[in-house]
Amino acid sequence: MTYLSDVAALARKDLRLELRARDTLPAMLLFVLSTLVVFHFALPTGADEVAAQGLLWVALVFTALLGLARAWTPEREGGALDGLVLAPSDRSAIWLGKSAATFVFLAAVEVVALPAFSLFFSPLHASGYLGVLLANVGICAVGTLLAAMAAASRTRELILPLLFLPLAIPLVVGGVGAGVSDDPGRYLTFLGLYDAVFAILCWASFEYVVSE
Amino acid sequence: MSTSSPNSSASRIPVPVIAALAAALIGLAIVLAFFVAPEDADQGISQRIFYFHVPIALTAYACFGWGAWKALRLLWKGGDRYDLESYVAIHQGTIFGALTLATGSIWAKASWGKWWVWDSNQLVLFLVLFLFYSAYFMLRFSIDDGPRRANVSAVYALFGVALIPVSFLAIRLAEDFIHPTTFNRDGPQMTGTMFFTFCVAWLAMTVLAYALYRVELLGKRLDANLRELREALA
Amino acid sequence: MSSGEKYVAAAYGVVFLSVLVYVVIIAAKLSRLERETAELAELARQRRRG
Numbered sequence: 001m002t003y004l005s006d007v008a009a010l011a012r013k014d015l016r017l018e019l020r021a022r023d024t025l026p027a028m029l030l031f032v033l034s035t036l037v038v039f040h041f042a043l044p045t046g047a048d049e050v051a052a053q054g055l056l057w058v059a060l061v062f063t064a065l066l067g068l069a070r071a072w073t074p075e076r077e078g079g080a081l082d083g084l085v086l087a088p089s090d091r092s093a094i095w096l097g098k099s100a101a102t103f104v105f106l107a108a109v110e111v112v113a114l115p116a117f118s119l120f121f122s123p124l125h126a127s128g129y130l131g132v133l134l135a136n137v138g139i140c141a142v143g144t145l146l147a148a149m150a151a152a153s154r155t156r157e158l159i160l161p162l163l164f165l166p167l168a169i170p171l172v173v174g175g176v177g178a179g180v181s182d183d184p185g186r187y188l189t190f191l192g193l194y195d196a197v198f199a200i201l202c203w204a205s206f207e208y209v210v211s212e
Numbered sequence: 213m214s215t216s217s218p219n220s221s222a223s224r225i226p227v228p229v230i231a232a233l234a235a236a237l238i239g240l241a242i243v244l245a246f247f248v249a250p251e252d253a254d255q256g257i258s259q260r261i262f263y264f265h266v267p268i269a270l271t272a273y274a275c276f277g278w279g280a281w282k283a284l285r286l287l288w289k290g291g292d293r294y295d296l297e298s299y300v301a302i303h304q305g306t307i308f309g310a311l312t313l314a315t316g317s318i319w320a321k322a323s324w325g326k327w328w329v330w331d332s333n334q335l336v337l338f339l340v341l342f343l344f345y346s347a348y349f350m351l352r353f354s355i356d357d358g359p360r361r362a363n364v365s366a367v368y369a370l371f372g373v374a375l376i377p378v379s380f381l382a383i384r385l386a387e388d389f390i391h392p393t394t395f396n397r398d399g400p401q402m403t404g405t406m407f408f409t410f411c412v413a414w415l416a417m418t419v420l421a422y423a424l425y426r427v428e429l430l431g432k433r434l435d436a437n438l439r440e441l442r443e444a445l446a
Numbered sequence: 447m448s449s450g451e452k453y454v455a456a457a458y459g460v461v462f463l464s465v466l467v468y469v470v471i472i473a474a475k476l477s478r479l480e481r482e483t484a485e486l487a488e489l490a491r492q493r494r495r496g
Contacts, residue, residue, distance in 0.1 A: 142371075145367075149351065149364050149367070149368065150351075152355055152360055152361075152364055153351060153354040153355045153364075154354045154355070154356075155350075155354040159347070159350055159351060159354060162343075162346075162347040162350055162351075163347050163351060163368075165343070166340055166341075166343045166344035166347065166375070167344070167371065167375060169340055169379065169382060170375075170378050170379055170381070170382035173382040173383070173385055173386045174382065174385070177385055177386070177388065181388055186385060187385060190381060190382065190385055193378070193381075194378055197374055197378060198371075198374065198378075201370065201371060201374055205287070205367040205370060208287050208363040208364075208366065208367050209363065209364055209367050211360075211363065242458075256450045257448070257450040257451050257454055258450040258453050258454055260454050261453065261454055261457040261458075264457060264458060264461055265457065268461070307464070311460065311461060311464055314457075314460050315457045315460060315461065318453050318456050318457040318460065319453070319457060321453060322449070322450055322453035322454070322457075420465075424468065427472065431472065431475050431479075434479055435479075438479065438482050438483065438486065441486050442482075442486060442489075445486060445489040445490055445493060446489065
């Protein structure tokens with residue numbers, strides 16, 4: 001299927017670029033670790049486990065924002081986005097490929113961040129890890145499209161957090177709930193619902209965001 | 213930019229007629245809310261805020277939905293007028309949303325003594341939506357006028373209506389671990405008179421929003437025509 | 447006036463004031479439009495003469 005191979009080619013290109021340049025991923029890693037340390041000092045003594053879980057999600061959301069701000073930079077700097085848009089492939093493939101690459105980056109960061117969190121604060125349940133995985137899908141799907149919108153604006157990096165945070169609130173609720181609640185199934189289902197609704201919306205509307 | 217008036221049935225009603233209708237309905241709603249509807253046994257007089265607060269909230273939802281519908285038409289068929297109509301609808305929705313937060317906050321203070329409570333799901337939802345739609349304007353004003361701005365705004369407006377139910381679910385789910393529900397405002401069922409008052413107030417707010425929407429559209433179209441005239445004459 | 451009545455008045459007053467603020471904004475816009483159409487009418491008059 002040429003659609004999926006287009007997506008895979010686009011994602012591979014992003015991964016290869018990052019492997020060569022190695023600027024975004026180390027920055028995200030250092031950012032999330034520093035943030036976790038700041039949280040240790042920010043939490044008052046006697047703060048319970050639930051509060052720490054909440055802060056984990058703050059760290060994840062803002063680390064994702066850091067990476068997303070640079071998601072479209074290679075295309076913008078090289079003027080390649082116009083070329084991609086004119087290419088014969090379906091424009092939504094651009095979004096899917098970019099989201100997949102961002103997902104890999106975010107997952108790579110979390111491979112370090114989550115064990116660090118378990119070390120600094122308290123270990124996560126299996127449902128917590130699953131929540132992180134599901135929320136990642138939402139973050140990358142929505143964040144990639146919003147980053148493309150921000151790229152069209154004059155204020156770029158400034159506006160991306162404003163666009164992203166209201167949409168990230170349900171993900172935070174789902175993620176924290178999955179990690180903390182006695183009945184994580186509800187929250188995981190909710191995360192799945194969010195992912196389904198917004199992924200479809202992003203997939204359908206991406207071409208309008210990049211076209212004139 | 214084409215600014216001729218559209219031909220749909222409601223938009224052929226002249227604006228002054230709609231404004232007069234809105235004025236009449238709001239007058240009726242106020243009379244009903246203060247002189248006809250019975251006083252609530254539990255909450256006393258502050259319950260009457262409900263007759264404006266909830267219709268304003270519902271009207272805000274309707275405006276956001278209307279804006280999203282126009283946005284969908286823009287993406288589907290194209291045409292400058294849909295971009296303007298979508299923008300104005302969302303502008304009205306944001307204004308009514310801000311009013312929802314204001315009246316809701318006053319009601320919270322009257323009922324529970326605090327200007328803000330996280331327990332009212334509707335208020336929290338409106339706070340999230342207010343943040344979302346405020347970002348809409350920041351986004352729109354940071355992109356130069358043109359088809360790109362129209363498309364991006366339209367997609368964002370569609371995300372908004374998707375966010376409304378999802379956020380509502382999220383806030384409901386968050387109740388379990390964020391704040392225990394200590395405040396309750398259920399009270400007895402609405403009597404027939406109360407329900408009728410509520411419906412009149414709801415209709416009044418909807419017509420008011422539509423009147424303001426038409427007025428704002430008028431103003432913006434005037435602006436656009438004047439600009440064209442200026443370019444033709446200069 | 448009891449405190450409950452004061453809050454009801456405040457809530458309805460906020461809505462009323464907002465509509466009045468809207469009238470002020472429209473009034474300002476109307477004067478600006480009046481000024482601009484006067485300018486354009488002057489331009490058209492000059493065009494017709496010249």
